[in-house]
Amino acid sequence: xxxxxxxxxxxxxxxxxxxxxxxxxxxxxxxxxxxxxxxxxxxxxxxxxxxxxxxxxxxxxxxxxxxxxxxxxxxxxxxxxxxxxxxxxxxxxxxxxxxxxxxxxxxxxxxxxxxxxxxxxxxxxxxxxxxxxxxxxxxxxxxxxxxxxxxxxxxxxxxxxxxxxxxxxxxxxxxxxxxxxxxxxxxxxxxxxxxxxxxxxxxxxxxxxxxxxxxxxxxxxxxxxxxxxxxxxxxxxxxxxxxxxxxxxxxxxxxxxxxxxxxxxxxxxxxxxxxxxxxxxxxxxxxxxxxxxxxxxxxxxxxxxxxxxxxxxxxxxxxxxxxxxxxxxxxxxxxxxxxxxxxxxxxxxxxxxxxxxxxxxxxxxxxxxxxxxxxxxxxxxxxxxxxxxxxxxxxxxxxxxxx
Ligand code: CTP
Numbered sequence: 330x331x332x333x334x335x336x337x338x339x340x341x342x343x344x345x346x347x348x349x350x351x352x353x354x355x356x357x358x359x360x361x362x363x364x365x366x367x368x369x370x371x372x373x374x375x376x377x378x379x380x381x382x383x384x385x386x387x388x389x390x391x392x393x394x395x396x397x398x399x400x401x402x403x404x405x406x407x408x409x410x411x412x413x414x415x416x417x418x419x420x421x422x423x424x425x426x427x428x429x430x431x432x433x434x435x436x437x438x439x440x441x442x443x444x445x446x447x448x449x450x451x452x453x454x455x456x457x458x459x460x461x462x463x464x465x466x467x468x469x470x471x472x473x474x475x476x477x478x479x480x481x482x483x484x485x486x487x488x489x490x491x492x493x494x495x496x497x498x499x500x501x502x503x504x505x506x507x508x509x510x511x512x513x514x515x516x517x518x519x520x521x522x523x524x525x526x527x528x529x530x531x532x533x534x535x536x537x538x539x540x541x542x543x544x545x546x547x548x549x550x551x552x553x554x555x556x557x558x559x560x561x562x563x564x565x566x567x568x569x570x571x572x573x574x575x576x577x578x579x580x581x582x583x584x585x586x587x588x589x590x591x592x593x594x595x596x597x598x599x600x601x602x603x604x605x606x607x608x609x610x611x612x613x614x615x616x617x618x619x620x621x622x623x624x625x626x627x628x629x630x631x632x633x634x635x636x637x638x639x640x641x642x643x644x645x646x647x648x649x650x651x652x653x654x655x656x657x658x659x660x661x662x663x664x665x666x667x668x669x670x671x672x673x674x675x676x677x678x679x680x681x682x683x684x685x686x687x688x689x690x691x692x693x694x695x696x697x698x699x700x701x702x703x704x705x706x707x708x709x710x711x712x713x714x715x716x717x718x719x720x721x722x723x724x725x726x727x728x729x730x731x732x
Pocket of ligand 1 (some may be wrong): 336405479530609610611612614615640642643644645657658659660661673
């Protein structure tokens with residue numbers, strides 16, 4: 330799973346009832362249980378009779394660490410009523426895979442087995458991830474049932490399009506476990522940035538010397554991507570202007586690739602209208618070659634000199650605009666972090682800057698940062714970048730002027 334999704338402890342204390350109904354995609358539910366558990370969730374699996382034909386209860390028991398429930402008539406629950414006991418105290422019910430049959434049952438309020446009965450008895454949100462043959466999904470009956478569920482406030486996740494187990498291609502594939510985890514995480518994230526537009530730069534830039542060579546740096550883009558994901562989960566419209574990195578685009582984020590500093594600047598300025606926040610995480614090259622050779626430069630054996638000119642400072646330029654959004658800068662320093670970071674914040678007139686010491690490098694998975702603002706310095710504990718990103722978003726949401 331990608332590091333920006335795998336937020337350790339982010340679902341700690343959440344009780345999730347996972348319903349597994351009959352479908353080949355039940356095998357993916359096993360990976361889903363594991364992923365939710367890694368994120369700290371307490372997962373209780375309810376298996377339908379058809380679901381158990383695809384994956385048996387011991388698999389889910391081993392992966393969740395909890396007993397698997399299959400029958401309405403199981404008297405071993407403390408109050409002898411599994412459909413009530415299971416659902417009370419649950420933070421959400423997720424059905425993945427959700428067959429056409431369970432979707433039809435839910436839409437019509439049927440209560441023929443444990444899963445449909447506990448959904449009827451729920452007092453928590455219900456999320457449903459359909460999985461079926463494309464024609465079954467497109468059938469007007471299923472579409473009608475899905476529309477009824479949406480009207481009833483049920484969240485339908487997917488389905489995806491693509492190759493199906495039956496050999497056909499089309500809509501009906503269950504979302505992958507990573508995408509479902511992301512949806513659950515977004516579901517539980519407070520919408521601190523609802524209605525806000527955020528523009529973010531991330532990654533290194535690449536300043537071309539000739540068609541195959543260039544000046545760049547070791548920024549992985551992980552911090553910027555983690556912040557983009559955290560902003561999207563917090564309800565913001567996110568535009569991510571990205572230098573060259575090997576990372577997938579976070580869910581709900583519009584990504585624009587911009588390799589050089591000049592391109593990055595143009596794309597940021599184009600994305601800026603309507604933005605409430607600009608977060609400059611990119612490690613922008615301070616200089617670029619005066620000229621980019623049209624052909625590959627051949628070696629001559631003699632010493633070579635490369636003439637460089639300064640690149641525009643994108644953050645300083647945006648922060649100096651009369652209509653500047655709330656600007657957040659980043660500073661990676663090898664020493665004297667407080668002095669340099671606070672100096673950059675003041676020089677660029679930023680309300681907030683995130684500083685870190687380069688001891689962590691630019692591409693690790695963890696980060697130790699200090700937030701600087703008008704109130705002073707706020708050190709955050711060392712943590713995975715996704716976790717740090719969430720805290721940065723919470724801090725910025727507190728400082729953001731009311732819309
Ligand atoms: N930044 C930018 N455009 C640039 C250079 C930096 O938007 N051309 C942004 C970075 O994204 C980051 C902050 O400015 O948010 C970093 O500030 P800066 O003073 O430029 O840092 P360094 O380039 O690391 O400065 P120095 O090399 O002097 O330490």
